[in-house]
Amino acid sequence: MGISVEDEHGDEVDRIVAAWHLERPDLDTAPMSVLSRVTRLARRLDLERRAAFADQHLEPWQFDVLSSLRRAGEPYALTPGALMNELMVSSGTTTNRIDRLEREGLVVRSPSPEDRRTVLVTLTAAGRTRVDTALIALLECETRLLSPLTPEESHRLAGLLRALLLPFERPRTAGPPRG
Structure with missing residues (x-):
């Protein structure tokens, strides 16, 4: 897996994916590593856009x-x-x-x-x-x-x-x- 749930160098998605890997090692959680970041970035971008337009x-x-x-x-x-x-x-x-x-x-x-x-x-x-x-x-x-x-x-x-x-x-x- 590479990143543990406690790893301080990873981001929140690393922690989420690692936790799912521990709970469901039978599933390939690799798509979450990309798409969860896209989702989180979209939320952040929306907040930043709102601030820029304010x-x-x-x-x-x-x-x-x-x-x-x-x-x-x-x-x-x-x-x-x-x-x-x-x-x-x-x-x-x-x-x-x-x-x-x-x-x-x-x-x-x-x-x-x-x-x-x-x-x-x-x-x-x-x-x-x-x-x-x-x-x-x-x-x-x-x-x-x-x-x-x-x-x-x-x-x-x-x-x-x-x-x-x-x-x-x-x-x-x-x-x-x-x-």
């Missing part, structure tokens, strides 16, 4: 919507359906989020110039300023979080995580990932 008075979901619009490029507009797909949330959640951001003056709804039946959600100047400033804070935070790794290690980790994530992001029509 100065901009943004919640992570607000940043996600605003950044989707900002990344769309000029005129920084998307349909609610496109936002729903990009954010991976329901149509009701998308509508609620757009309503709240519109009340804050960060987005506006307007008819599409190509098809007046289609609504566009557009980033306002205030929304653009807010998301640009929050992005700087987020990148500073993420740079700090990745500082224990060399640039090469960070690049390699990004590639490994991409390999794990891709099967979940393939188009649904392609069927389940083969393995």
